[in-house]
């Protein structure tokens with residue numbers, strides 16, 4: 340098979356393992372026709388205790404929230420999915436990987452009413468390195484503010500991590516890359532900063548950490564929540580508030596958070612250098628803390644690691 344995946348051998352599908360290449364859906368399934376699919380992105384890290392999944396409970400909770408919002412019944416309990424995630428990592432003999440739970444509407448209904456289409460659950464996982472490119476975590480990335488916006492509340496329910504919503508994310512990403520940037524920051528319908536194309540965004544200003552308040556246009560990231568908690572543990576002031584676009588230009592430091600993105604420094608926005616143009620001390624400290632926790636090199640006081648074998 341071709342593609343940019345570092346393919347694994349097995350994919351969990353509704354209680355059994357099927358070979359990677361057999362995980363196919365019909366052309367006319369609702370997932371393909373209308374983007375009727377919800378998903379998660381979870382990382383599993385190599386730790387001294389063996390592979391450990393980061394914030395598995397929070398991710399599976401959000402998966403079930405997404406299902407509920409879109410009226411999908413996966414037919415498995417959250418505990419069954421958590422157990423299956425661990426089994427998928429074990430079955431593929433992976434130390435570190437990205438796990439992509441997907442609940443989708445398959446082949447059946449011909450129109451928009453999904454009754455009649457089966458709901459299918461898949462758990463692929465595969466090794467995946469730095470999402471924003473090699474060296475991004477160390478050196479930071481150059482970004483722009485997108486000309487696209489995040490959706491207005493009560494249009495696409497952004498608390499659901501739904502495949503169809505990511506058409507917006509793809510427009511954002513394609514435009515950014517076409518114009519020579521790695522990623523983009525996006526404003527919401529009110530013109531204030533919402534998040535990145537596929538990650539949340541933080542500013543540092545005068546030693547305080549600032550991030551856009553959840554206003555119904557951004558995904559409440561699990562990494563965002565972890566970084567806020569780590570900052571509070573370090574007694575760094577954290578504010579969730581309205582962030583104007585120009586505050587990005589005048590920030591002392593800027594960084595993205597996300598499961599795939601981890602904690603990635605931002606060194607410029609729209610060609611304007613952020614701070615000194617290299618990752619700042621608060622970003623570095625939070626990034627190091629985060630990586631130490633996920634890799635099992637620091638204690639886990641918040642119970643975020645699930646050891647796969649455990």
Ligand SMILES: Cc1ncc(COP(=O)(O)O)c(C=O)c1O
Nearest residue numbers: 537538539558560561562597598
């Ligand atoms: C649109 C969007 N915002 C934010 C995030 C970050 O969320 P998390 O930290 O839970 O991965 C993601 C990634 O899942 C995303 O796709």
